[in-house]
Amino acid sequence: QGKFTLLRDTRTDGSFLVHHFLSFYLRAGCKVCFVALLQSFSHYNIIAQKLGVSLTAAKERGQLIFLEGLKYCLDLMFGEEEQSGQSNPLQFLRLVGASDLRALFDFIRTSLTPSGSDSWKGPVLLVDDLSVLLSLGATPVPVLDFIHYCRVVVCSQLKGNIVVLVHSNEDSEDEENELVVNSLCHHSDLILWVEGLATGFCKDIHGQIKIIRRVSLELTAEKDLIQIYQYKIQDKNVTFFARGLSAAVL
Amino acid sequence: VFTEEDKYGLYSNLMFKYFLAEGVVCGHELFVASAKEHPDNILKELPAPLLDTYRKELGEEATAVKSEDFQDSMKIAWRYQNLPKMEASPTSTKFGHYYDISKTMPPELFQSVKWHSFYLPEELSLQPKMKTCNMNSAYASLLQSIQKIIYQEGFDGSDPQKKQKNILRIGIQSLGSMLWGDDICSSDTPEDIHSLTKFLYVLRALLRKSLSACIITVPAHLIQNKAIMERVTNLSDMVVGLESFIGSERETNPLYKDYHGLVHVRQIPRLNSLICDVSDTKDLAFRLKRKLFTIERLHLPPDLSDTVSRTSKQDLAESAKLLSSGCGAMAIGKKHLDF
Numbered sequence: 001q002g003k004f005t006l007l008r009d010t011r012t013d014g015s016f017l018v019h020h021f022l023s024f025y026l027r028a029g030c031k032v033c034f035v036a037l038l039q040s041f042s043h044y045n046i047i048a049q050k051l052g053v054s055l056t057a058a059k060e061r062g063q064l065i066f067l068e069g070l071k072y073c074l075d076l077m078f079g080e081e082e083q084s085g086q087s088n089p090l091q092f093l094r095l096v097g098a099s100d101l102r103a104l105f106d107f108i109r110t111s112l113t114p115s116g117s118d119s120w121k122g123p124v125l126l127v128d129d130l131s132v133l134l135s136l137g138a139t140p141v142p143v144l145d146f147i148h149y150c151r152v153v154v155c156s157q158l159k160g161n162i163v164v165l166v167h168s169n170e171d172s173e174d175e176e177n178e179l180v181v182n183s184l185c186h187h188s189d190l191i192l193w194v195e196g197l198a199t200g201f202c203k204d205i206h207g208q209i210k211i212i213r214r215v216s217l218e219l220t221a222e223k224d225l226i227q228i229y230q231y232k233i234q235d236k237n238v239t240f241f242a243r244g245l246s247a248a249v250l
Numbered sequence: 251v252f253t254e255e256d257k258y259g260l261y262s263n264l265m266f267k268y269f270l271a272e273g274v275v276c277g278h279e280l281f282v283a284s285a286k287e288h289p290d291n292i293l294k295e296l297p298a299p300l301l302d303t304y305r306k307e308l309g310e311e312a313t314a315v316k317s318e319d320f321q322d323s324m325k326i327a328w329r330y331q332n333l334p335k336m337e338a339s340p341t342s343t344k345f346g347h348y349y350d351i352s353k354t355m356p357p358e359l360f361q362s363v364k365w366h367s368f369y370l371p372e373e374l375s376l377q378p379k380m381k382t383c384n385m386n387s388a389y390a391s392l393l394q395s396i397q398k399i400i401y402q403e404g405f406d407g408s409d410p411q412k413k414q415k416n417i418l419r420i421g422i423q424s425l426g427s428m429l430w431g432d433d434i435c436s437s438d439t440p441e442d443i444h445s446l447t448k449f450l451y452v453l454r455a456l457l458r459k460s461l462s463a464c465i466i467t468v469p470a471h472l473i474q475n476k477a478i479m480e481r482v483t484n485l486s487d488m489v490v491g492l493e494s495f496i497g498s499e500r501e502t503n504p505l506y507k508d509y510h511g512l513v514h515v516r517q518i519p520r521l522n523s524l525i526c527d528v529s530d531t532k533d534l535a536f537r538l539k540r541k542l543f544t545i546e547r548l549h550l551p552p553d554l555s556d557t558v559s560r561t562s563k564q565d566l567a568e569s570a571k572l573l574s575s576g577c578g579a580m581a582i583g584k585k586h587l588d589f
Contacts (some may be wrong), residue, residue: 038485040458070455077452078397135447135481167484174477 001122002155006188007165008181012207014165014194016233018128019044021163023053026064030160031120033111035104037069037132050236063120065111069132090136101138101146109153112160123160125150130184131167131177140179147184189214197230205230208243364403368395370430386445388430393452396420400460418462425449426468443478450485490515 007017022044025032036044044066045055058064072090088103112123133143147164154160168181185191193210213225229240370388400418424430426446457464468482483489491514 038454070451070458073452074455074459077393131481131484132451135444135485136451137444137448169480172477172480173475174480176477177480 001159001161003161003189004151004155004187005161005163005190005192006184007163007192007194008168008185009165009194010167010169010196012194012196014167014192015128016238017192017194018126018163018165019047019051020238022055022126023048023051025124025126025161026053026055026058029063029121030124031063031065031112031114031122032058032124032126033065033067033108035067035069035108035125035127037127038129040070041066041068067107101133101142105146105149108150112154112158114158123154123158125154125160125162127162127164129165129167130180134174134176134180140176140183143180144183151187194231204232206233207231209240366395366399368392386430386442386449389445389449392422393449393456396453397456400456400462416461418460420457420462420464422464422466424469425466443475446478447481447485450482454485 005021007014007021009015022032022034026048034044041055048055055064055066059066069090072088076088076090090104108125112125114120114123130143130147133146134140147162150162154162164184166177166181166184168178172178191210191212191214193212194207195210196207197205208228208230211225211227211229215224228243230243231238231240370392403418453464456462493514
């Protein structure tokens with residue numbers, strides 16, 4: 001409860017974690033606000049069905065609030081004047097100069113604030129993925145402010161959880177992105193870092209995942225706990241195993 | 251599909267034309283956008299399809315352009331002519347056609363195909379009517395043009411009267427170059443680094459909402475700010491880089507004497523599924539014969555001497571460094587491990 005989890009991928013695609021968390025929280029009965037900036041609703045729906053959850057049903061019963069970034073972007077660019085404007089959470093795309101993600105934050109806050117009839121357990125905010133905001137013209141500071149505001153509302157006030165996906169790269173030249181990622185790392189309770197294997201491409205092992213529990217944040221003078229596993233992604237499942245113990249090797 | 255152009259644009263142009271030619275043969279609708287060459291000229295130079303060399307022994311018609319579901323939001327990941335020489339003949343998932351580049355496409359084939367063009371110098375005179383979202387005006391008008399076609403021709407499912415669903419193939423040439431009014435290729439600190447990425451995001455939104463596929467070629471070697479290329483890669487479904495050997499030291503390298511360049515697959519689409527279709531090999535090279543442009547696995551000539559093998563190991567380690575896949579792994583640094 002009240003945890004901030006950072007999903008980080010380097011040179012590989014960590015979105016399978018997003019799908020996992022989405023179906024996990026929905027099955028647990030939480031109210032989920034999913035900010036999906038890069039893919040369409042049907043993409044997530046099809047995969048979620050393979051994982052045993054129906055997103056359409058969740059949307060209908062009000063458990064899932066799905067922000068389809070691509071759709072709002074089209075409304076903004078090509079929509080009628082009355083539609084786009086105040087209510088569009090992506091309106092920062094149109095602002096000149098400083099980028100202001102307040103509209104996006106307001107959308108999230110209104111969707112997760114419990115209404116009287118809600119019976120869901122804890123709210124969850126899921127973002128896929130944050131690095132896209134930088135591509136759309138937001139600068140690092142507003143992005144970090146936005147995350148901060150979300151934490152205040154979702155984690156502290158509503159006692160919910162936040163899961164955010166970012167891309168990063170050690171020798172990346174995208175300094176703004178690295179700034180955002182590093183800053184988020186410092187403030188996360190749990191970091192799931194997915195990377196490609198250092199030795200090159202392998203058919204049976206798709207990558208390794210580093211799980212970092214930020215125990216050091218709890219002021220008990222303990223070091224962070226780090227666990228490393230390797231994984232292989234299949235059609236409906238992801239298998240994890242200890243390093244060197246992939247089925248292909250044993 | 252995002253293609254990084256090779257230095258002189260020769261080969262990427264070829265791939266661009268293949269994409270469009272495939273569209274003609276399959277009866278799709280075309281939309282061609284360019285800032286430097288008039289689309290009419292581009293379309294006149296499409297390669298002619300080889301209609302008599304279909305491999306019928308598989309019993310499948312070549313028109314099984316198993317398109318890729320006709321759902322209302324699909325982006326087609328399109329791979330063509332990946333004929334690994336190891337295998338006797340192309341296996342069951344054969345789709346696409348072969349082309350003879352020494353001949354141009356006969357005009358009769360064009361007649362049944364509807365196509366639209368966007369030639370920047372002509373379009374600039376018209377003012378874009380939509381809100382530009384702080385984007386380069388050339389990009390903005392291109393987007394508006396694409397959106398108009400999608401809407402008018404009903405690719406976004408807005409017209410339920412349309413009985414036959416068709417696909418719109420969009421080809422955009424040399425995006426990001428100076429001809430489009432963007433200075434990311436000429437300056438280290440461009441005026442608006444977000445124009446290209448915003449354009450791609452909106453384009454992605456349009457493609458997801460309609461039955462269309464798009465190929466874009468970009469002179470990536472000219473873009474000074476590498477951060478932009480990283481962001482662009484994240485925003486694309488599939489990224490392929492073409493590295494030609496013209497003018498580089500590899501041209502005379504005996505390793506590569508059969509080939510004209512390398513194909514770097516930087517990203518593979520992962521749509522509607524947790525996994526993606528990764529091929530067994532990462533080393534791909536292309537070669538341009540008189541009639542055919544082929545992409546094949548990089549074959550190394552037999553190791554006949556010490557020097558050959560030493561340079562090849564270095565080269566492969568370098569090229570392995572640049573290869574990465576959507577779900578996979580990569581050799582980082584210059585670590586070279588012998589297996």
